[in-house]
Amino acid sequence: MAKISVKARTSSATITDVARELGVSISTVSRALTRPQLLRPETRARVLAAVEQLNYRPNLLARGLKSGRAGAILLVVPNLSPFFMEIFAGAEEAAHEAGFSVLLGHSAEDPAREIACFDQVASGRADGIISAAVPSIYASGKRPLPPLVMVMERCPERTVPLIRVDDDTGAMRATEHLIGLGHRRIAHICGNKKAQSSARRLEGYRRALDQAGLRAQPEWIHPGDYSVQSGMDAVRRLMLLKHPPTAIFCANDEMAYGAIHALHLLGLRVPQDISIAGCDDQNMAAYSSPPLTTLHIPRHDLGRRAALELIDKLQGRDVAHEVLLPTRLVVRESTAAPAAASRARPAPR
Amino acid sequence: MAKISVKARTSSATITDVARELGVSISTVSRALTRPQLLRPETRARVLAAVEQLNYRPNLLARGLKSGRAGAILLVVPNLSPFFMEIFAGAEEAAHEAGFSVLLGHSAEDPAREIACFDQVASGRADGIISAAVPSIYASGKRPLPPLVMVMERCPERTVPLIRVDDDTGAMRATEHLIGLGHRRIAHICGNKKAQSSARRLEGYRRALDQAGLRAQPEWIHPGDYSVQSGMDAVRRLMLLKHPPTAIFCANDEMAYGAIHALHLLGLRVPQDISIAGCDDQNMAAYSSPPLTTLHIPRHDLGRRAALELIDKLQGRDVAHEVLLPTRLVVRESTAAPAAASRARPAPR
């Protein structure tokens, strides 16, 4: 065995260094690392030892350049909220098993940055993308779409695999829960107007009211944008109604917290004076005051499935056109039967 | 001007395609994109037009391979909590201005994954690292340390630039706030035992008690690990003491929420029965019930400064050995004067 001298390295060792150290060709080293079965076990062992000795790490740029694959997928998120971070964690878990890494692209809801994120595939940094939004320049076909899997939101204008959650049914269940508690005046604070998930949650809310024979009053449906602030604003308006709601179903947890906060400011208690339900079941939901009744969105699974589908796609396998994941209502303490006074008073017409 | 034909591309255009389209050399195209001042403005414009036409994006792998720089820095985080995500956002902001992208490395507190993250530099995917922890194989010098800037936590065994926050003073201020309110039995729930920031917060707490002539009782200092659960556990123990504390200073917001939750379960109100203060000032702190009094940690700045220092270092500039950022106590509603009964009762011995 060749004596291995540890050379004083400034920059890191290359495949050539390893090959020279061993007196073999670089092909052999490359194979030892990528297709070990092609080598005599002994050769392979020697290479691995030298790799260890020299602390060699293959240069991913060179590898990617040559092979045409970056070995990475990119998750594009509009913000760094816990919601998307759990999707990230799920995607990472699945990708890791398949030998891919996951890059995080933060678009900050800025169209230019969103485009820059999508460009990462053309730039070779990633092989495919998971996203909840598509820049219009890509959706329109002006730029060729990278291998793409959508989460939560359907890609406009193009047919792209979608992993989403059954928001409609979930929202319906949440609203039914409120109805079952005895509420008759139930408001809804909507999510971001542009989000399909928001529209689906509204739809589920409507359906539940319809089926219970409760006509949804237009003023019960309040716009919002998934932010705490919008939840607060909505509550302030809703409580000004002649017949204020006795329960509010919010399109996400953030707005639910905003709602609860605003109600406290108004001197109202949750759930004694008014019930609040959210969507997402973020980490703190179980520990807030009161613990939040909320619709659990399986974010981790969403990320997992999206990564799995994308990798299947990248590897030429067929992928599902649409995957629908179930939600689950988690009843905690922010919802309760309406106060007797409210219950007695009939819903307006 | 050469007629530009939009070729049907399967894969994306390369620098050669652009050069051929224009009848110029690839050097010219390269220069148009990287050192425009070396070109005649007219030539440059032509190139840019063709780039636009062909939808050309430079291959980052090729560029990085040739130039020896990835144009990216890596932020290694132990978890995807909002705390680190804001550091990420800050780092991104600063890095972006300098033309760097920021990669997120999620170590999940797993030593192997942490090493894999640090290996990214040797692999060429990143030029340098920002981290709050260093794998021992790197800290010990067994593997050469990549260009590195620490956040929050000092690198053991090696001298590495550190951007941190003045936890000690901050914790002291927070504790003084509690003392000023009239509390005499003030407990502290510690953060992760291995974290220096946790030790510094404890130190600040101690100093404040000392200066007020309040001897810190050992049983007031309760271990924790920055998790909600540990905050709950700590409270359950603390409230079993013969003289339970009237205020608790928690080493982060999560534990403060856990503490409040556990107190509610015990039928105690915050702040009427007991005051709770946290550290971090996470997004929800202002909206929780009650809004949380907490020590604001400038996470965004932490990220910004770390990125700035790292990029300076990468570009051969001198960097500060240690940067200390101030904290700020945000007094909200989870702290108040102790109930008369408690105040009357003297602190034990």
Added chain:
DNA sequence: TTGAAAGCGATACCAT
């Protein structure tokens, strides 16, 4: 089972 060599797509040096 192993080696030689072509080339992935850029950059940057050396010419002109």
Added chain:
DNA sequence: ATGGTATCGCTTTCAA
């Protein structure tokens, strides 16, 4: 101001 070309570190035929 622009072009030619070696080269970065690796993967992958093709030969031996």
